[in-house]
Amino acid sequence: MHISIETDKFVTAVQYVSKAVSSRTTIPILTGIKIVATQEGVTLTGSDSDISIETFIPLGNEEREFMTVFEEGQLVLQERYFTDIVKKMPGETLTIQRDGQMAATIESDTVVFNLNGYDPDDYPKLPELPEEDQLILPQHLLKDMIRQTVFAVSNQETRPVLTGVNFDVEHLKLTATATDSHRLALRSASFDGDEELSFTNIIIPGKSLVELSRILKDDETPVTIVITSTQVLFKMENLLFFSRLLDGKFPLTNNMIPTNGKTTMELSTKKLNQALDRAMLLSREAKNNVIHMKASTGGQVEITSVSAEAGKVQEQLHANHFEGEELRIAFNGKNISDALKVIDSETISIMFTGSMSPFVVRPTDHDQMTHLFSPVRTN
Amino acid sequence: MHISIETDKFVTAVQYVSKAVSSRTTIPILTGIKIVATQEGVTLTGSDSDISIETFIPLGNEEREFMTVFEEGQLVLQERYFTDIVKKMPGETLTIQRDGQMAATIESDTVVFNLNGYDPDDYPKLPELPEEDQLILPQHLLKDMIRQTVFAVSNQETRPVLTGVNFDVEHLKLTATATDSHRLALRSASFDGDEELSFTNIIIPGKSLVELSRILKDDETPVTIVITSTQVLFKMENLLFFSRLLDGKFPLTNNMIPTNGKTTMELSTKKLNQALDRAMLLSREAKNNVIHMKASTGGQVEITSVSAEAGKVQEQLHANHFEGEELRIAFNGKNISDALKVIDSETISIMFTGSMSPFVVRPTDHDQMTHLFSPVRTN
Incomplete structure (x- = not known):
């Protein structure tokens, strides 16, 4: 293998695939990046066996050539060195030439690296997925769906399925659900395509989705999602992102969400979040982030928090609408705050079903998002 | 004590003094911020016993009043809560009212904190320093002097004096010196004032200087330095910064710096630093950052580095001027790179006195800075 390539183009591609490479893998070759040069262009691959990313740099576009392929071939070079080396190369182009079976010479201007x-x-080999069962979404929408659910996954390995976000597809609707058993975040979206397409229990690891969302763009560019029983593939222009799926059965969450409340109110998303932020200044030390809320029929909402060491805080909010019974409840303030941060709507409605039962938070301007929370028992 | 004060003004002042407060102190009351209100204004103090910062907020300026003092008095409140609380207060003003001997009520809009x-x-009490022996510098100059020396202090407590920067004053010249015994950074500056002023062996802890430089402005505003045998005080407008001095004798460094070299060359500061950065990609793993340099009489400079695991790198630079003998030397690349980063001049001169002797790096456009390095022995 022997190529000469524009440094900038190459660096961008290497940075994509390096996201998949982990130094903590037990398979030494996966600490490397695979480089394949053909007469069509250069393909780079990185993988930690959970996630694999493959990106392709074509020979050029309509305006210019990005590279010259003097000799086809392939190489695997250590990511920890290679990514930094290409980033710090001084010239506008760099050359990579294979040097025996397992090494390469990388040159740019007066700099020469010999790398093992x-x-x-x-x-x-990366899996080859059948292209039958697939759906297409704008990248910004998938990115939003990930952001609005992935924060709620469990970070405890005791119930592995809860470390992932569950995706269901039915009647041209995609639903993403995450829960750590104390809170649940659900986001749905419609898409165009095959009315017959149907999937359930597609559990994608939260870590994979976090990496994927760093690659997804904030625009209408399409991403194609290909699903099999063990793998999911996200296809973007010149970039493939594979993730393994989690084994097991995701809990059925549909009937967990209450439909009738005893107390319902509307609040400003921002004002509630700021009040929780302040109240947590005292409760964060106790690590449980317990916040108390008292709602009165006039729409007066009192937020309080107490710390034996520090003192206490009390704050008044006013609900835009208020229906139902007076209520006293305690909850984990951080869980609510996490959810409020991903709700882009100005106002939310909260529906309580009693001071010892789960309650629901939803944006007021659309019905594609639901957050569910367990209250906290105090004294 | 009972005051009402503009939130923004108060937050800025609290953030200054909170820099001096450490949660790791063994003296519980030093985890607090002291607040003293009088008819002249409010004084805040924070201290970890090494550093103390006192700032004063006057009642107002020519344009407006910042505060109302309803009742004079004083308080000590826990920094870890207090700083965040005032930062997150929603209203344009906040009130603080003493609540018994050891607590306070802090209010803003509909938010009420009761804080122990x-x-x-x-x-x-903060030390009272005599105002006799003092010198005045522009803040940007002191900030530069700190930045250009403090990186070279030792972080090992085995020789405590080397964890500080030594300041000497003589003939209207201030000299700052730091060394960890492998490298030395020296920066001097002239000042106006009393020709008779003379100090030696004023060793200020590196940590104090790092905190101070976060407060110093990048402009001509003056800072007054008051020196005693155990303390130094930096006086700025409405702000006092105290630091204890380190006990002991700073090594005499004047006669360490060689005056005649066997090999002298001039190089681009940026190009040399980029070359070292690249070469260290391979040597950083070995943790010694050993870089080899070979300089030939034509002015050709070769930088190389080898890693048993990763491979090797070789790079050519060209010296603008070259005088003296050919040379092969090895050094700790990170030490040189740290120094190059604080040299604001485009070119540097390096003077070598042999491959086993210390060498000197200086900017070419002024003589107020000297960096000295020991070579590394390799076989």
Whole structure:
């Protein structure tokens, strides 16, 4: 293998695939980036066996050539060195030339690196997924759906399925659900395509989705989602993102969400979040973030928090609408605050079903999002 | 004590003094901020016993009043809560009212905090320094002198004096010196004032200087430095910054710096630093950052670095001027790179006195800075 390529183009591609590479893998060759040069262009691959990212740099576009391929071939070079090396190369172009089976010379201007690597024949193959069952979304929408659910996954490995976000597809509607058993975040979206397409229990690891959302753009560019029983593939222009799926059965959450409340109110998203932020200044030390709320029929809402060491705080809010019974409840303020941060709407409605029962937070201007919370028992 | 004060003004002042407060102190009351209100204004104090910061907010300026003092008095409130609380207060003003001997009520809009504190009578007094021996510098100059020396202090407590920067004053010249015994950074500056003023061995802890430089402005505003045998005080407008001095004798460094070299060359500061950055990509893993340099009489400079695991790198630079013998030397690349980062001049001169002797790096456009380095022995 021997290529000359624009440094900037190459650096961007290397940074994409390096996101998938982990130094903590137990498979040494996966600490490397695979580089394949053909007469069509250069393909880079990085993987930690949970996530794999493959990106392709074509020879050029209509305006200009990005590279010259003097000789086809492949290489695997150590990511921890390679990514930094190409980033710090001084010239506008760099050349990479294979040097024996497992090493390469990388040159730019007066700089010459000789870098050791691995045998490319040993690099694991990426799965080939059938292209039948797929749906297409704008990238910004998938990015929003991830942001609005992934914060609620569990970070405890005791119930592995809860470390992922569950995706269901039915009647041209995609629903993403995450829960750590104390709170639940649900976001749905409609898409165009095959009315017959139906999936349930597609559990994608939260970590994969966080990495994916760093790559997704904030615009209408499409992303194609290909689903199999063990893998999911997100296809973007010149970029493939594979993730394994989590084994197991995601809890059925539909009938957890109460439909009738005893106390319902509307509040400013921002004002409630600021009040919780202040109240948590005292409760964060106790690590449970317990906040007390007292809602009176006039729409007066009192937020309080007490710390034996520090003191106490009390704050008044006023609900825009208030219906139902007076209520006293205690909850984990951080869980509510996490949810409020991903609700882009100015006002939310909260529906309580009693001081010892779960309650629901929803934006007031659309019905594609639901957050569910358990109260906290105090004294 | 009972005051009402503009939130913004108060937050700025609290953030200054909170820099001096450490949660790791063994003296509980020093986890607090002291607040003293008089008919002249409010004084805030924070201290970790090494550093103390006192700031004063006057009643107002020519344009407007910042505060109303309803009742004079003093308080000590826990910094870890108090700083965040005032930052997150919603209203344009906040009120603080003493609540018994050791607590306060802090209010803003509909928010009420009751915060526990300490008995203000127990708060240690700040030293009163005689105002005789003092010098005045523009703040940006002192900030530069700190930035250009403090990186070279030792972070090992085995020789405590080396964890500080030594200041000497003589003939209207201030000299700051730091060394960790492998490298030395020296920066001097002239000032106007009393020709007779003379100090030696004023060793200010590096940590104090780092905090001070966060407060110093990048402009010509003056800072007055008051020196005693155990303390130094930096006086700025409405702000006092005290630091204890380090006990002991700072090494005499004057005669360490060689005056005649065997090999002298001039290089671009930026190009040398970028070359070292690249070479360290391979040597950083070995943690010694060993870089090899070979300089030939034509002015050709070769930088190389080798890693058993990763590979090797070789890069060519060209010296603007070159005088003296050919040379091969090895050094800690990070030490040189740290120094190059604080040299604001475009070119530097390096003077070598042999491959096993210390060498000197200086900017080419002024003589107020000297960096000295030991080479590394390699076989």
